[in-house]
Amino acid sequence: MRPLVGRPAPGFTAASTQGEISLSDFLGKPVVLYFYPKDSTPGCTTQAQNFRDQAEAFKAAGAVVLGVSRDSIKSHENFRLKQELEFTLVSDPDEAVCxxxxxxxxxxxxxxxxxxxxxxxxxxxxxxxxxxxxxxxxVPGHVNEVLSAVQALG
Structure with missing residues (x-):
């Protein structure tokens, strides 16, 4: 079932590059939850780099960025290291979060x-x-659009 705007976001607990995390860990802060097909592919790399390049602006707005794909923690760790990503990547091999x-x-x-x-x-x-x-x-322009929406939350 499709989650609806205006309703509680579906909760989850999953393995991540920061250990096991739950969406509820971030209550009190806005969360940008982005889903992408695969680590180290061209579009996904560009998207991750765009989030990386705006990391300070998201932090200044008090927001947490979480990237989600079906890739393994090992794949995520390599991707984070290679792209110098500061944000958390969630591993969802069983597609529960997806x-x-x-x-x-x-x-x-x-x-x-x-x-x-x-x-x-x-x-x-x-x-x-x-x-x-x-x-x-x-991908082009998307991260800036998300950042504007986060900043509009005040």
């Missing part, structure tokens, strides 16, 4: 249908309510 946010979709890859993560971002306010979502998004 399914809670309804981001698994059939996509066409080289003429074949494959099941994968639809690039999506969710903004959760300090009270844990989902306040905005972006689905099937394009």
């Amino acid at each position: 399914l809670a946010y309804d981001v698994m979709k059939l996509k066409n890859m080289y003429g074949k249908q494959v099941r994968g993560i639809e690039r999506s971002t969710f903004l959760i306010n300090a009270e844990g309510l989902l306040v905005q979502d972006w689905r099937g998004l394009k």
